[in-house]
Amino acid sequence: xAYMDPIKTTCESCGGTRFNDKSKTYLFNEKxxxxxxxxxxxxxxxxxxxxxxxxxxxxxxxxxxxxxxxNQPLSTLSGGEAQRIKLASKLHLSNETYILDEPTTGLHMxxxxxxxxxxxxxxxxxxxVIVIEHNLDFILQADWIIDIGxxxxxxxxxxxxxxxxxxxxxxxxxxxxxRLKNYIDN
Amino acid sequence: xxxxxxxxxxxxxxxxxxxxxxxxxITVFTGLxxxxxxxxxxxxxNAEAQRQMLDSYxxxxxxxxxxxxxxxxxxxxxxSPSIFLNQKRFSGSSRSTLGTVTEIYTELRLLYSxxxxxxxxxxxxxxxxxxxGMCRHCNGTGKSVEIDLDKLLDENKSLNEGAIxxxxxxxxxxxxxxxxxxxxxxxxxxxxxxxDEERYNLLNVKNIRIDYGGNTGMVMQGNYEGIIRxxxxxxxxxxxxxxxxxxxxxxxxxxxxxxxxxCNGARINxxxxxxxxNGKNIHEASVLSMDELIVFLSNIKDLRFKIILxxxxxxxxxxxxxxxxxLxxSREISTLSGGEAQRVRISNQLGNSLTEMIYIFDEPxxxxxxxxxxxxxEFLVRLKDKGNTVLVVEHDPEVIKIADSxxxxxxxxxxxxxxxxxxxSYADMINSNTVTGIELFKKKxxxxxxxxxxxxxxxxxxxxxxxxxxxxxxxxxxxxVITGVAxxxxxxxIHNEFIKEYNDxxxxxxxxIGTSN
Numbered sequence: 001x002a003y004m005d006p007i008k009t010t011c012e013s014c015g016g017t018r019f020n021d022k023s024k025t026y027l028f029n030e031k032x033x034x035x036x037x038x039x040x041x042x043x044x045x046x047x048x049x050x051x052x053x054x055x056x057x058x059x060x061x062x063x064x065x066x067x068x069x070x071n072q073p074l075s076t077l078s079g080g081e082a083q084r085i086k087l088a089s090k091l092h093l094s095n096e097t098y099i100l101d102e103p104t105t106g107l108h109m110x111x112x113x114x115x116x117x118x119x120x121x122x123x124x125x126x127x128x129v130i131v132i133e134h135n136l137d138f139i140l141q142a143d144w145i146i147d148i149g150x151x152x153x154x155x156x157x158x159x160x161x162x163x164x165x166x167x168x169x170x171x172x173x174x175x176x177x178x179r180l181k182n183y184i185d186n
Numbered sequence: 187x188x189x190x191x192x193x194x195x196x197x198x199x200x201x202x203x204x205x206x207x208x209x210x211x212i213t214v215f216t217g218l219x220x221x222x223x224x225x226x227x228x229x230x231x232n233a234e235a236q237r238q239m240l241d242s243y244x245x246x247x248x249x250x251x252x253x254x255x256x257x258x259x260x261x262x263x264x265x266s267p268s269i270f271l272n273q274k275r276f277s278g279s280s281r282s283t284l285g286t287v288t289e290i291y292t293e294l295r296l297l298y299s300x301x302x303x304x305x306x307x308x309x310x311x312x313x314x315x316x317x318x319g320m321c322r323h324c325n326g327t328g329k330s331v332e333i334d335l336d337k338l339l340d341e342n343k344s345l346n347e348g349a350i351x352x353x354x355x356x357x358x359x360x361x362x363x364x365x366x367x368x369x370x371x372x373x374x375x376x377x378x379x380x381x382d383e384e385r386y387n388l389l390n391v392k393n394i395r396i397d398y399g400g401n402t403g404m405v406m407q408g409n410y411e412g413i414i415r416x417x418x419x420x421x422x423x424x425x426x427x428x429x430x431x432x433x434x435x436x437x438x439x440x441x442x443x444x445x446x447x448x449c450n451g452a453r454i455n456x457x458x459x460x461x462x463x464n465g466k467n468i469h470e471a472s473v474l475s476m477d478e479l480i481v482f483l484s485n486i487k488d489l490r491f492k493i494i495l496x497x498x499x500x501x502x503x504x505x506x507x508x509x510x511x512x513l514x515x516s517r518e519i520s521t522l523s524g525g526e527a528q529r530v531r532i533s534n535q536l537g538n539s540l541t542e543m544i545y546i547f548d549e550p551x552x553x554x555x556x557x558x559x560x561x562x563x564e565f566l567v568r569l570k571d572k573g574n575t576v577l578v579v580e581h582d583p584e585v586i587k588i589a590d591s592x593x594x595x596x597x598x599x600x601x602x603x604x605x606x607x608x609x610x611s612y613a614d615m616i617n618s619n620t621v622t623g624i625e626l627f628k629k630k631x632x633x634x635x636x637x638x639x640x641x642x643x644x645x646x647x648x649x650x651x652x653x654x655x656x657x658x659x660x661x662x663x664x665x666x667v668i669t670g671v672a673x674x675x676x677x678x679x680i681h682n683e684f685i686k687e688y689n690d691x692x693x694x695x696x697x698x699i700g701t702s703n
Binding site: 093110128139140157158169183 | 199216217218219220221273475477478511512513524549552553554555556557581583599600601603621622625626630631632633634636637638639643651652653654656658660661662663664665666667668669670671672673674675676677678679680681684685688690691692693694695696697698699
């Protein structure tokens, strides 16, 4: 029988909650730890309204992850989600240099604005923010753009533009400039 | 036209939805992060298609295959076997390269063994993973690892001032005292003033007997050996992965990865390297980019090998068509980004003649510059034209545009999502008034109130990977975007050059956090 599928069932004793009975008897605002951990971050912020926990939870709202549940295993997060959690844990620093690699991955156009707000916030605290990105909306919101190219591989590796979004559209050349012009005209 | 029919889908946050998705068309699923797109496409449609197909295997075979949970839905009809092309990076050792996973290198080996001159025999004589082909010095890895002298020693200091940077040799550590007891050095002399002999004694001398104990009355004897000799013995001659995480990190600061001194990074032995076709040996062919390789192959005119040549050329062309023509066969597969890995998987699909399948994509535009998105789009259309159903989860406006039908899940995320808020064509979307509709058709905004800077982080004459002697200043205290087509050198500039100079930067990447559940 060793070759048969392993059969996984929910733990009979805790019912899959991972906590023992005693832990579950402690209540806060009529909810035990299991019920709290099963909340989405949106719900948990309401639940912990005036308690310091809620300010930490709000960081996750800022990075657009408030639909996650508190008990969600980290191993089930997508690359983009993992990246935004890391970002949330480093938001309070100042005078640092941040490097973000494609932070728009997995984000809807509307959610990209949230990342943009976070970056503005970081810069206003005296941080340097450097982002590697292709997303056109995102590029148009930068203070400074460095375009590398013109092509990939051996035909790349040169700086082909340095300047502001207005400048890459008015006097830039190369693919990024072309695509940006195209994009704002449509 | 037939449909995939789903009724009462309730997986995760899906609100008991009913939906018909046209077969043999391209359907794009969009919506806010967390709205339920993945729950519908990956965890309902893909899971059910995979589950039913895998159910046809015996339980022995199933125990070795991935497992899928039955999705929560009342009815799922009109599905066929699915192929899911995700964003997972390839895992694998340095022995897996682009050439081995696409089997282009495998076929190239065959070509070299049959057509190359001189003739040396079987195709495994060209494999760096086979004892018959590998370079004996580096065992086919092409690399050798050495201590970096520039990092190890601060030439402007004396031993007493802490010239040796390696933590094991901190002033007053046991190893440091041992070094002094050898009695070979003037501990106040700066390293740069050392004679060749003193330098040799410091770094490479073989065992010298020394007495410990000093004036304690006890005598203990030991050996002193040069620092490099010692560190090689302690760390480098072992498998570096067997050391703890911290130790490994510490050591990696002091080592220099260089090409193997015998094969110069070619990984295969001299006999195999002596075999050429049109003046190039197999290693020289595998460091060509796909764009260059196709030219090389096209110049081989020998009717006897027409079939294998066209097979190789086809595969190479697929990679070029998908916008990764800048990669080389020798590129290690674990170093590919998620987007590149996905496109390699896609290229492996292009050669097949399957039809009536469901192809499922997770954000295939990730990592693609806007210029290259049309290459992806052409590929999606090709799959459809072959008679397949194509389902794409995507946010990129340029991919959404080519969809035959668009499905938006929403309106919000989490418990505020989970409904089908729009289904129709791109043209219909203009008046949809959904989040996606509004974003797609709003006026684009170019930032004009850009911040200015006073100071820059400077990188001088950067040459790693494909960088062409780049000197650039990256502004401090403002928001800078580094962009360019895939493979242009963005990562080399930031992840290699910038980090090397300014290593206290906080890097926020997409690697998974932690490990356990």
